[in-house]
Amino acid sequence: MPTPDFRLSRNAFGSLVLTAADGSVHEGVVPVRSFPMAAPREGISLVSADGHELAWIDRLDTVPEALRALVEEELASREFVPEIRRIRHVSSFATPSTWEVETDRGDASLVLKGEEDIRRLSADTLLVADTHGIHFLIRDLRALDKASRKLLDRFL
Amino acid sequence: MKVESLPPAPAGSLPPETWRAGLDARLAPGECVLAWLETDLDERLQFARGLLAVTDQRLLAVAPAGTWQEWSYRDALELLHHDHAGVGTLELQDGTGRKARWRYTLGRNVAALRVIDEFERQRDSHVCGHPVTREADGLCPRCKAPLEPGQEECPICTREMHIPPSTWTLLRLWRFARPYRWRLLAGFLLTLAATAATLVPPYMTMPLMDNVLIPYQNGRPIDTGLVALYLGGLFAAAIFAWVLGWARSYILALVSERIGADLRTATFEHLLKLSLEYFGGKRTGDLMARIGSETDRINIFLSLHLLDFANDVLMIGMTSLILVSINPWLALVTLLPLPLIAWLIHVVRDRLRTGFEKVDRIWAEVTNVLADTIPGIRVVKAFAQEKRETQRFRAANHHNLQVNDRVNRVWSLFSPTVTLLTEVGLLVVWAFGIWQVSRDEITVGVLTAFLAYISRFYLRLDSMSRIVSVTQKAAAGAKRIFDILDHVSSVPEPLSPVHLEQVQGRIELRDVGFRYGNRAVIRSVDLTIHPGELIGLVGHSGSGKSTLVNLMCRFYDVTEGSVLVDGTDVRSLPVAEFRRHIGLVLQEPFLFFGTIAENIAYGQPDATRAEIIAAARAAHAHEFILRLPHGYDSLVGERGQGLSGGERQRISIARALLIDPRILILDEATSSVDTETEKEIQKALDNLVQGRTTIAIAHRLSTLRKADRLVVMDRGQIVEVGNHEQLMAREGAYFRLYQAQARNVDVDAEDVRPPSAVHETKEIAA
Numbered sequence A: 001m002p003t004p005d006f007r008l009s010r011n012a013f014g015s016l017v018l019t020a021a022d023g024s025v026h027e028g029v030v031p032v033r034s035f036p037m038a039a040p041r042e043g044i045s046l047v048s049a050d051g052h053e054l055a056w057i058d059r060l061d062t063v064p065e066a067l068r069a070l071v072e073e074e075l076a077s078r079e080f081v082p083e084i085r086r087i088r089h090v091s092s093f094a095t096p097s098t099w100e101v102e103t104d105r106g107d108a109s110l111v112l113k114g115e116e117d118i119r120r121l122s123a124d125t126l127l128v129a130d131t132h133g134i135h136f137l138i139r140d141l142r143a144l145d146k147a148s149r150k151l152l153d154r155f156l
Numbered sequence B: 001m002k003v004e005s006l007p008p009a010p011a012g013s014l015p016p017e018t019w020r021a022g023l024d025a026r027l028a029p030g031e032c033v034l035a036w037l038e039t040d041l042d043e044r045l046q047f048a049r050g051l052l053a054v055t056d057q058r059l060l061a062v063a064p065a066g067t068w069q070e071w072s073y074r075d076a077l078e079l080l081h082h083d084h085a086g087v088g089t090l091e092l093q094d095g096t097g098r099k100a101r102w103r104y105t106l107g108r109n110v111a112a113l114r115v116i117d118e119f120e121r122q123r124d125s126h127v128c129g130h131p132v133t134r135e136a137d138g139l140c141p142r143c144k145a146p147l148e149p150g151q152e153e154c155p156i157c158t159r160e161m162h163i164p165p166s167t168w169t170l171l172r173l174w175r176f177a178r179p180y181r182w183r184l185l186a187g188f189l190l191t192l193a194a195t196a197a198t199l200v201p202p203y204m205t206m207p208l209m210d211n212v213l214i215p216y217q218n219g220r221p222i223d224t225g226l227v228a229l230y231l232g233g234l235f236a237a238a239i240f241a242w243v244l245g246w247a248r249s250y251i252l253a254l255v256s257e258r259i260g261a262d263l264r265t266a267t268f269e270h271l272l273k274l275s276l277e278y279f280g281g282k283r284t285g286d287l288m289a290r291i292g293s294e295t296d297r298i299n300i301f302l303s304l305h306l307l308d309f310a311n312d313v314l315m316i317g318m319t320s321l322i323l324v325s326i327n328p329w330l331a332l333v334t335l336l337p338l339p340l341i342a343w344l345i346h347v348v349r350d351r352l353r354t355g356f357e358k359v360d361r362i363w364a365e366v367t368n369v370l371a372d373t374i375p376g377i378r379v380v381k382a383f384a385q386e387k388r389e390t391q392r393f394r395a396a397n398h399h400n401l402q403v404n405d406r407v408n409r410v411w412s413l414f415s416p417t418v419t420l421l422t423e424v425g426l427l428v429v430w431a432f433g434i435w436q437v438s439r440d441e442i443t444v445g446v447l448t449a450f451l452a453y454i455s456r457f458y459l460r461l462d463s464m465s466r467i468v469s470v471t472q473k474a475a476a477g478a479k480r481i482f483d484i485l486d487h488v489s490s491v492p493e494p495l496s497p498v499h500l501e502q503v504q505g506r507i508e509l510r511d512v513g514f515r516y517g518n519r520a521v522i523r524s525v526d527l528t529i530h531p532g533e534l535i536g537l538v539g540h541s542g543s544g545k546s547t548l549v550n551l552m553c554r555f556y557d558v559t560e561g562s563v564l565v566d567g568t569d570v571r572s573l574p575v576a577e578f579r580r581h582i583g584l585v586l587q588e589p590f591l592f593f594g595t596i597a598e599n600i601a602y603g604q605p606d607a608t609r610a611e612i613i614a615a616a617r618a619a620h621a622h623e624f625i626l627r628l629p630h631g632y633d634s635l636v637g638e639r640g641q642g643l644s645g646g647e648r649q650r651i652s653i654a655r656a657l658l659i660d661p662r663i664l665i666l667d668e669a670t671s672s673v674d675t676e677t678e679k680e681i682q683k684a685l686d687n688l689v690q691g692r693t694t695i696a697i698a699h700r701l702s703t704l705r706k707a708d709r710l711v712v713m714d715r716g717q718i719v720e721v722g723n724h725e726q727l728m729a730r731e732g733a734y735f736r737l738y739q740a741q742a743r744n745v746d747v748d749a750e751d752v753r754p755p756s757a758v759h760e761t762k763e764i765a766a
């Protein structure tokens, strides 16, 4: 396991602090995934508050436990892509349409502005953007129940 | 402390029911809630509701779990706000660390900003002991537009409408058919008459049978006079039906084309009024398919099928009447398959409509591939990706086939089923009729007439069932057209527009924030540009310079804050009128298909030749234009294919200069011309910018040295303002940019081919 040449910690304000190999200290460091969809656990960049890359993590699985926990915790608090488990109701098949959905983060409703806001990531994975820019993920189209699939099918 | 002197919180701002009881129990007597935010996410970003409320004594919060917390106002207490990927965060901090954090989805941002405002006001008043001061009662927390007293929602901000269009879309097409209603009526009457004429022949078969043929079979000679009369009647009816049918087809075809043209024009007109935001989210091919083929389908439906349908219904009604009048029992048997067919229609209708809607969408997908590939043909060829694009096209086509196959499966079963039902009906009528004839209840003539009617009747039923498909196709198309027509521009025309007679050219940005979707691109920008000032806008690529200019032109509306021109919010000026005062040279110059002269005069088509030439001279385009084979009459292709990048830029500068605008915006206007030409254009511009408010964006900082003020942007914020000397003396961001460029010039001179140029060379080589 390669030991990274930087240290990461959390300060009283809840933000991450990175101490680089040369001793410089950066506050408010933000971890960013390079491929949030295609390869979420690879290529994580630690970016300073003013947008410059400070450090690079090749694979999240190969870094020391403490560092990984910090990074994952921070990622979790920034990432918000609820995964749709079931579509309970749609207000209309014409857009804009309000959907009542069950997600892995609880029940929510979203407003779909147009069919083009449903993006196909792969044959069975869809990303639905709502009017306020929140992205809802449908990880596996075929894993949805029949009623949801039927509703969704009307928009595809 | 005299907090009581506050105006009471506006009615209607009560927190939601769920929290009211808990809140009331905690409020001290006389304490009132001034602002609140219902959070809809918890700490772990799960959907769950909580509340954050600002009262005149403290900050109160309840977590989704139901635990209440409170903080009284202290000096160091601060409420910070930021958002990322659609999630807003409020953080309560004091000097030592974070005290609490709340998360919510961005739809609630207005409430959050109001909470912050109120919190800061209360904290300051508690700390310094002065009563709360409210500036000019109420600015909208989001756009800073003044609110009427008691007005809770800002009229400028609350325009987002989420009312889905009704499913009765087809009825809404009446709007387009209305201007032609008399002609449509005439067409309908003609249809009706033609139909009636076709009902005559079967009726004639009855006497022909009973009075001529059957008596002959029974040994009586044929009455030639009678035969001539009947046959003459038949022939007249046929001629009559022919004339009527011709008139009807002609009128309806005329009307149909006109409705189609109106629909297309109306849709296009509306489309052009929509904001750039709309176009950013749509694919060209999709829009083209909607306006092109779908309007066509709708107009055919309106003018032909709809009338046919009405006609069929009438015809069936009339036939039924005749049948009943001849023999009610036989008529009853004839009508047997009707309910079955009605049921069938009911079953397939929904499937067909959704199917056809899908077909339309897929068709748009096919057009999309075309609209992507053809303009990008150079890149496709340069990277030898023809195969891949073909593959993409094939895939879209294949998808199209699949969806069509599915629809056709339903549809192909439907039609023959209806035919089968009618055949069976015919059999039943035969059987029942023979039985009745054998009992002498009816004559052979009646039975023949019946059979003749029935075949027509069933034919109508058949065509009526076909209309199911056409209607559903039209409904699907109408929905997609109305999707465009119903879209409210996100830079709407003001309800009560303010007209500026004379524009001075003062531009003020007040606390402007802007977001593309959920990406905050501009953050709290404050800037006042005086009339006639030359402002240089500099900063790294992607720092938001073009975006800021877009906001000034109102291509987009600000998300927060406001843009004022001569003290008036741009949102209250009529869009087109306002833009007429702006000359804009875009970073990516766009030329329309047409002559060079037409392109230069685009903003003012009635410009004289002298004016066009003067503008071209000023933009240093005159000489190169003269070198073209047809001078100013040379055609430039779509997207200006025939010209070099720098030439295109100069034409678009001329275009901007021609309209003699009060405000001139040059976004990298000279980035593609050589240094020599740039200097010359610069010289020309120096004269032209006199007395105009000019905003120039340039990466070559040397071109902006004459600017009255340079505004340095970095990641959506203004970091420095001042003229060249001041900024150089300050040794800040501008100084660094300038230094880096000075150094780069040396490097470029040594390194003849910088690696970044490879891609461009390739594109040109194609």
Ligand SMILES: Nc1ncnc2c1ncn2[C@@H]1O[C@H](COP(=O)(O)OP(=O)(O)OP(=O)(O)O)[C@@H](O)[C@H]1O
Residues within 6 Å of the ligand: B280, B516, B519, B521, B539, B540, B541, B542, B543, B544, B545, B546, B547, B548, B587
């Ligand atoms: N239509 C758009 N949708 C989403 N984001 C956009 C859009 N246009 C620009 N952006 C983003 O907004 C930011 C600012 O872009 P802008 O075009 O204003 O930059 P700029 O300062 O003009 O850069 P340059 O000097 O390269 O022209 C960039 O990060 C860009 O990615």
Ligand SMILES: [Mg+2]
Residues within 6 Å of the ligand: B545, B546, B547, B587, B667
């Ligand atoms: Mg730009």
